[in-house]
Each structure stands twice: as structure tokens, then as C-alpha cells.
Amino acid sequence: MTVPRNSLRGFLAQARAALRTAIDSNQKITFVIGNESSDLDSMTCSILYAYIRSMVPPRNAFAPIYVPINNIPASGIQLRPEFLELFKHANIESRHLLTLDDLPELPVLKSKLPPENTKWILVDHNALQGQLGKVYAERVGGVIDHHDEEGRVPKETGDEPRIVEKSGSCTSLVTNYLRCSWDVLSSLGMSSGAAYAQGGALSGDSTVAKVWDAEAAQLGLASILIDTANLQDNSKTTDHDRKAVEYLEARILTCPKLAASFDRTKFYEQIDAARKDIGGMQLQNILQKDYKLWDDRGQKLGISSVVRNIDFLRKKAAEEAKAQSMDEAFLGALHGFATERELDLYSVMTTSTSAEGQFQRELLVWAFSEVGIAAAKKFAKDSHDELGLEEWQSEDGTAFDHTDDGYWRRVWWQRNVQHSRKRVAPLLREAMT
Ligand SMILES: [Mn+2]
Structure with a gap:
């Protein structure tokens, strides 16, 4: 038939x-x-x-x-x-x-x-x-x-x-x-x-x-x-x-x-406008919307791609969790998302357009385990030039970098904007092996 x-x-x-x-x-x-x-x-x-x-x-x-x-x-x-x-x-x-x-x-x-x-x-x-x-x-x-x-x-x-x-x-x-x-x-x-x-x-x-x-x-x-x-x-x-x-x-x-x-x-x-119209969505759903997980021999890497920038996500988090400060709410939401999924390494990649009309990318990497921390440090060193990683801070001057013991977190501008998750994911996975 x-x-x-x-x-x-x-x-x-x-x-x-x-x-x-x-x-x-x-x-x-x-x-x-x-x-x-x-x-x-x-x-x-x-x-x-x-x-x-x-x-x-x-x-x-x-x-x-x-x-x-x-x-x-x-x-x-x-x-x-x-x-x-x-x-x-x-x-x-x-x-x-x-x-x-x-x-x-x-x-x-x-x-x-x-x-x-x-x-x-x-x-x-x-x-x-x-x-x-x-x-x-x-x-x-x-x-x-x-x-x-x-x-x-x-x-x-x-x-x-x-x-x-x-x-x-x-x-x-x-x-x-x-x-x-x-x-x-x-x-x-x-x-x-x-x-x-x-x-x-x-x-x-x-x-x-x-x-x-x-x-x-x-x-x-x-x-x-x-x-x-x-x-x-x-x-x-x-x-x-x-x-x-x-x-x-x-x-x-x-x-x-x-x-x-x-x-x-x-x-x-028309389709692109619909794709970016995530203002009415819950933060957890925004992180889930375009999320990929890699589980290589029990080492878990998760990456959320988001079509708005980190400042948008911070404000979103603050709206949802009125009792906390904006950044407590933001980091808490990311932490919750990653630990619920038992990730060693969690990354958020954002795309947005600057006030000057420039296409831009931010890259957040957060490591939660010993394996994750070692990988994150290696990634930061090895991929720095290829991705064009540059010191980041928010509109109001906040930075989220944390490199003490226990966990590790960095946020960068990714200046080499041609590299999407298609490239960043293999680099992170490589650092985990
Ligand atoms: Mn595709």
C-alpha cells in the first residue's frame, strides 16, 4: 500500500x-x-x-x-x-x-x-x-x-x-x-x-x-x-x-x-518575531524551550539556548520571585534547573541585538561537580580564543563570576558570534573527556 x-x-x-x-x-x-x-x-x-x-x-x-x-x-x-x-x-x-x-x-x-x-x-x-x-x-x-x-x-x-x-x-x-x-x-x-x-x-x-x-x-x-x-x-x-x-x-x-x-x-x-516572543513565558520554560542534554559516560552537560539576553532573564526571574533580590532569584532559578537535572555542567547561551543593532552572544558556564569544575576550567582556557570570550557584566555592572571551591561559574561575551551551540557543545564535551 x-x-x-x-x-x-x-x-x-x-x-x-x-x-x-x-x-x-x-x-x-x-x-x-x-x-x-x-x-x-x-x-x-x-x-x-x-x-x-x-x-x-x-x-x-x-x-x-x-x-x-x-x-x-x-x-x-x-x-x-x-x-x-x-x-x-x-x-x-x-x-x-x-x-x-x-x-x-x-x-x-x-x-x-x-x-x-x-x-x-x-x-x-x-x-x-x-x-x-x-x-x-x-x-x-x-x-x-x-x-x-x-x-x-x-x-x-x-x-x-x-x-x-x-x-x-x-x-x-x-x-x-x-x-x-x-x-x-x-x-x-x-x-x-x-x-x-x-x-x-x-x-x-x-x-x-x-x-x-x-x-x-x-x-x-x-x-x-x-x-x-x-x-x-x-x-x-x-x-x-x-x-x-x-x-x-x-x-x-x-x-x-x-x-x-x-x-x-x-x-x-513574522516567524522570527513569534520565536522571540517569550515575554509571557515562565523562566523555567524559557530554559527548557531549546535545551539539549549530553550524557557521556555518566557526565552530564546541559545547554539552554535563549533568544533574549541575560538581563532579560534576570528581570524575568525577579518578577517571578518577588521576595528575593533580582540576582538571588536569577541564580536560584538556574541552579534549580541544573540540579534538578543532576548536571555536572550547565550552560546558557543567549542571542540578542545590541542597542546599536549588533548581533551578540553571551555565554554562561556553571559547574556543579568536581568533574564539571575541571572541565569548565579547561574549556575556559582552551576555547578562549576560538570563541572570543571577553569579560562580561550586566547593564547595572553585576558580574556572576565565581571561581572558589565548591562550584565554578563564569559569564562571558562570546565575541566570535558565528559559533552557535553546534560548536560550543563539542568544545564543552571535549573538555569533559
Ligand atoms: Mn538544526
Whole structure:
């Protein structure tokens, strides 16, 4: 059975039904899963790959449908205002997304979804982490990613891709990989029964298919534009990104409904504004929103990426904890976040724009254990020049540095702003070994 031509909305409903059948009736299933930070890029990579690939599968596909899973609980979607903004363009809603909540609970996960019945395609990461990794790491059979190679996916992946390459957005690599399949799909028009049933054929042409293509194209385009600052950030943008944007934009402009009105820059600004709109969010949620954990042989490193600066976080903390001073509240919140997760090393990376319009980064590193402290000191020394670390203080002259016994904490300006978590995380992990 091939999955019929469908909208994203219709496809996600099919995927949900297929997952239920796999669990209830012991059927084979292929998952497409992004990384644990589950940012916009991870979300769009997994959906786009699963969507096109399910309708144009390889000859020997492991299962009839590819199911995109977001690597977070359903509650995490509400912490991502940019998702909600983008869903409007893709004609889907939060409830359509599949998340970890849709998988069986841990004690029965293995029996309800036996590893041998599953295949996992990783997008936007190349090592299956956490609980899923413990159960299914052996079942990974394909990858498209733009992070450092971890050497965990088998060299031979048969009909599925094994692509780990530098690019601004992983969605660009996914788009470029899929474009031939997508072209085939579009050339078929609306030939499937499911499409007719949805009223698509009533118009007698492929207008509906073009609308569906444009919805999927906007889903992908958003991530690439966010990850490359609308292709303007030269330190991140690669040819993969430019090529993918050209392709997706053409797909959007082929849709009569959007051809006259679509403006790429406006679209980017709209999604970007939603992404930065975290003022109404609780501080713990802001730290959780784009959080990644590495557990290397029991040494735990956690990094939160935040789209506002430390002064914003301090004020936020003070608002929430009225009884304490601003910095007691701020440090207490970070301390709570890190110790709850039993981290050896916790880092907060912020991005913001200065009053002069300059893109800037702050880097906070806090070590809680002996291993963590040794690593933090090593990191501070070894990565100082590469990252352009410079003494930091807040708007009101506060510094948070603490290097006595017990714990260790530094905050810097990271002047070499081209380095995102994609670079900082490997440097911190290296210091921990
Ligand atoms: Mn990514």
C-alpha cells in the first residue's frame, strides 16, 4: 500500500492512525525523529521527510508509512510560539503533531513497539539519545544531519540516506534530498482516491495539489530562513541553503493563491518575531524551550539556548520571585534547573541585538561537580580564543563570576558570534573527556 497524495494535515492524521495500528497489531513502522531540543528545524525536517517519503517511498521501504515524531512531550509545543505561527501557513494545528506522548509508556515501550518492528531515520542529529536511544539505537537506518559526526549511524543505510554535512539548516539538506521525489509527486497531480474524497478533484485541475505543496514548502522554508537569518548570515548560510530556498520559494509561487502576495522577508520576520516572543513565558520554560542534554559516560552537560539576553532573564526571574533580590532569584532559578537535572555542567547561551543593532552572544558556564569544575576550567582556557570570550557584566555592572571551591561559574561575551551551540557543545564535551 502506498500512502495517497494528501495535505500535511491529512497526512499527519494518517501517520497517527498508522502508529496506533503498529502498536495495537504489531505492525512494522518507520519513524523520522529530530533532536531533543526539538526546535523549528527538527520539527520541519521530520515532517517534511516523512510526508514526501511516505507518498514516494523507495522500492523496499521497511514499512508503508514514515511517521514523524517530535522528540518532546506534547506540552512542549506550546513553549514554541514560532511553531504555532508557522502552523497557520501549513494549515495544521498543534494537535496534529505526533510527540513522545504518542509512544507507549516506558515500562511497556519495548513490548508494545518491539525494536525489530521499527526503523528510525534521524534528522537534525546523528545519535539517538535518551530513553529512545537505550531501546532503539540499533534500529537506526538513515540520517540527514548538519551537526558534527558522532559515528553512531551504520555506514551502509541501503535505501535511506546517510548524509551528515555542514549547512545552515538541516531542513535544507532534507529538501535537497527530497526534491526529485517531490517533483515526481507533483507531476502525478491529484491521481489518488483520497484526494478526490477531500474535494480536490472538483476543481478539475491540480490547484489543490499546488496549495498542499505550498503549505509543505512554507513549513520547510521557515526553518531555513530562521537558521540563516533569511540567508543574510554569511557565517551560517551555505549553497545547500540557497538551493533549497530557491526550490521551496518556487513551489510557493506556483500556488495561484500565494503567487501575488507571498513575500519571503515578511514571512521570515513574522516567524522570527513569534520565536522571540517569550515575554509571557515562565523562566523555567524559557530554559527548557531549546535545551539539549549530553550524557557521556555518566557526565552530564546541559545547554539552554535563549533568544533574549541575560538581563532579560534576570528581570524575568525577579518578577517571578518577588521576595528575593533580582540576582538571588536569577541564580536560584538556574541552579534549580541544573540540579534538578543532576548536571555536572550547565550552560546558557543567549542571542540578542545590541542597542546599536549588533548581533551578540553571551555565554554562561556553571559547574556543579568536581568533574564539571575541571572541565569548565579547561574549556575556559582552551576555547578562549576560538570563541572570543571577553569579560562580561550586566547593564547595572553585576558580574556572576565565581571561581572558589565548591562550584565554578563564569559569564562571558562570546565575541566570535558565528559559533552557535553546534560548536560550543563539542568544545564543552571535549573538555569533559
Ligand atoms: Mn538544526
